[in-house]
Amino acid sequence: MLEQLSWKVGGQQGEGIDSTGEIFATALNRHGYFVYGYRHFSSRIKGGHTNYKIRVSTKVRPANADKLDILIAFDQETIDFNAHELRSGGVIIADEKFKPVAPEGMDIRFFVVPLTKFAEEAGSAIMKNMVALGASACVLGLPATTFESLITDMFLRKGQKVVDSNMTAISKGIEFMKENGGEIEEFRLQPGDGKQRLFLMGNDAIGLGALAAGARIMPAYPITPASDVMEYLIKKFPKVGGHVIQTEDEIAAITMTIGANYAGVRALTATSGPGLSLMMEAIGLAGMTETPCVIVDTQRGGPSTGMPTKHEQSDMYAVLFGTHGEIPKIVLAPATAEECFYMTIDAFNYAEKYQLPVLLITDLALSLAKQTVEPLEYDRIVIDRGNLATPEQLAAVEDGKLFKRYEFTKDNISPRVFPGQKGGVHHVTGVEHTEVGRPTEDATIRTKMMNKRLNKVQGELPNSVSYTGDENPDLLVIGVGSTIGVIDEALERLAAEGKSVGHAQVRVLSPFPTETLQKYVDKAKKVLVVENNATGQLKHLMQFFGVKGELQSQLKYDGNPYLPHEIYSHCKELF
Known part of the structure; x- marks a missing residue:
């Protein structure tokens, strides 16, 4: 029996490829397997080849497999583009509708299945993906019930008839493969452990982490591959009184984020390389005004528009050195979806503890690939809002005087206030300033302020x-x-x-x-x-x-x- 297996479905964008892969992966995740799913798609809304590659294993494998075991083809392009990945003895399951041609000279098992025809018999041609799932299940030795609970969860709101139709489509795929030699002993998977785990992509984990950290505002401009953070929180924030604001551009997104944090609300924004470039001046403003904020940068192929839907890790210089002048910043780089959750919480705590911008840098594979995640430990969450001015400090401010928002302290972290607090009035400006925020070009103060800002974080952070x-x-x-x-x-x-x-x-x-x-x-x-x-x-x-x-x-x-x-x-x- 196999310890792990790699499965891929391909076709044209808009043909239900994502949903097919999602159902296959989620169902097996529910049965206690460790799953990793990577989507390959073009920079367009509809049309163009796309595929979803799923790796199923009895142990953690957060990466694509070298070889492919099973390929589901909804068109000939899928065979032409992906068959070379198949291992010796691998399986292609293709829809008879497009009269598929098998690749030459390869040791593979080729099954032509009436996916669309069976789907129409079950109720709708759109269910050809369910027939394909049934055909896959037969090869793997999985019963139709493997998908039943998930199909019920997905479609019961549309009525039991829809659930039954989808299960019928799956059964038709299984029966056809059984009748045509599709039960292959060497493709049997070792059983999963049955434990319930999450199945998340990094962007979802970041959104959940922001929610758990107490963030309640996300101004953002849509950009691949960061938009899913925004889309996740659009659904979640209203339930806790939060808001996602789609801004006119990335400049507005970052400045709104800074404003919200200045007002005392934990806020974040998310973008990718081109948007990060537009945010640089405002990130410098956050550093100069010592305003906490969290920025997520999901790296993709550059430069310029580059390859918006392809993987790369080329923003490291940008996040460290992109701003003009010199400001302190923390840059965190999670490696797994689980770390995306916990390190997003860390990002908010560091931002407020040190009063500076924190950038959480991911890459397309981490942002968009989905992976099995162990149940999250919410009791690990600690909220640190940093050095907030005490009532005693505010009461000590003399009438007519300004609060020392940028006070020189031993640890270089000044007391922070929120707008409206009595005794907390001070200037806020992007130019160099005194302890109360008044603009200055005094050489001594300039040097002290630069040293104050740049020496907030002493030494390495834990678990670097x-x-x-x-x-x-x-x-x-x-x-x-x-x-x-x-x-x-x-x-x-x-x-x-x-x-x-x-x-x-x-x-x-x-x-x-x-x-x-x-x-x-x-x-x-x-x-x-x-x-x-x-x-x-x-x-x-x-x-x-x-x-x-x-x-x-x-x-x-x-x-x-x-x-x-x-x-x-x-x-x-x-x-």
């Missing part, structure tokens, strides 16, 4: 780097963002071959964890930095921030995430 592997490895691999799954899998194979390996995953880019990374680099014989960009940004950041040692790069920037074998093969050459 995670590490797994041998204590003194022959090869250390360093990654960031969604590369965690493919690196882990590649090194697992090498370890099984007796190779000495280690994996350090960077989770905080600012303040940069130089000391921790240096410790791991010093213990390794060779160091490889794996990232999805053309210039080796993470490697260069390590060097810029003082990590000493010989660093090698593995780079991929074709718009696709790494596959495990790509990292495995590169690493093996280094031994």
Whole structure:
């Protein structure tokens, strides 16, 4: 029996590809499997090839598989574009409607199934995806009941007849495959553990994290691949008195976010590379006025419009150095959907504790791929609103005097007030200012204010780097963002071959964890930095921030995430 299996459905955008993959993945997640789903789609609303690749496993595998076991084709393009991924003995299930042609010279099992015809017999041609799910279930040895609870949850509001029609379509797919040799013993999956877990993409986890952190306002302008954060909170915020505001552009989004935080409401915005560029001046305003705010940057293929629906990790320089002048900022880089949830809460706490902008940087694969997530531990959530002025501090302000909003303190964190608090009146300006906010160009005050702002965060943040592997490895691999799954899998194979390996995953880019990374680099014989960009940004950041040692790069920037074998093969050459 198989420990893991890779399944893909493909067709034209607007043909129900996403819903087909979503039903397949969610149903198996409910049965206790670990699932990872990655969508490949074009930068258009309808038309153009799209596919949804699902990996099902009995253990955590947050990455695409190297090879494909089953391909569901709703058109010939799906076969032409994706058949090369099939392993020897793999399966193609194609709709007879388009008279499919099997790829030449491949050792595969080819099934032509009347998907559309069976769907029409069940009630509607739109249910061809359900017939395809039934055909898949037969190959995997899964009963129709695997999908029953999910189908009921999805369609019962439309009536029992709709539920029954969809189940009939699934059954027709199963029966046809049984009658035509589609029960394949070697494709049987080991049973899942039956435990209930979440199935989330990173963007949903960020939205949920913002909700749990107490955020109640999100001004944002739609942009791929960040829009799902906005769409998630559009549904959730009204239930708790919150609001999502679709702004006219990203400049309005960031300035509204700053204004909301200044008023005392936790607020966030989310964007991608082009939108982040537009936000830079206002991010500097947040730094100068010491106003907390959270900005989510979901990286995609650039520059300019680039490839809006493709994967890349090329915004690291931008989030660290994009603003003019010098301001403090914290940059967090989660690696999994689960971390997206917890680190979003951290982002709000850090923003208010240190009174500065916090950027949460993800990438398209992490933002849009869905993965199994263990039940979230809500008792871990702590809300830290930072240094809010006490009633005693406000009462001590003399009549006619201004509150020292930017007071010089030992820890460089000034007391903060919300508008309307008695005794809290002060100036707020984007120019250099005194302790009460009055504009100034005094050289001494300027120097003190710069030092105050830039020295708020002392040392590394907790859990800036995670590490797994041998204590003194022959090869250390360093990654960031969604590369965690493919690196882990590649090194697992090498370890099984007796190779000495280690994996350090960077989770905080600012303040940069130089000391921790240096410790791991010093213990390794060779160091490889794996990232999805053309210039080796993470490697260069390590060097810029003082990590000493010989660093090698593995780079991929074709718009696709790494596959495990790509990292495995590169690493093996280094031994």
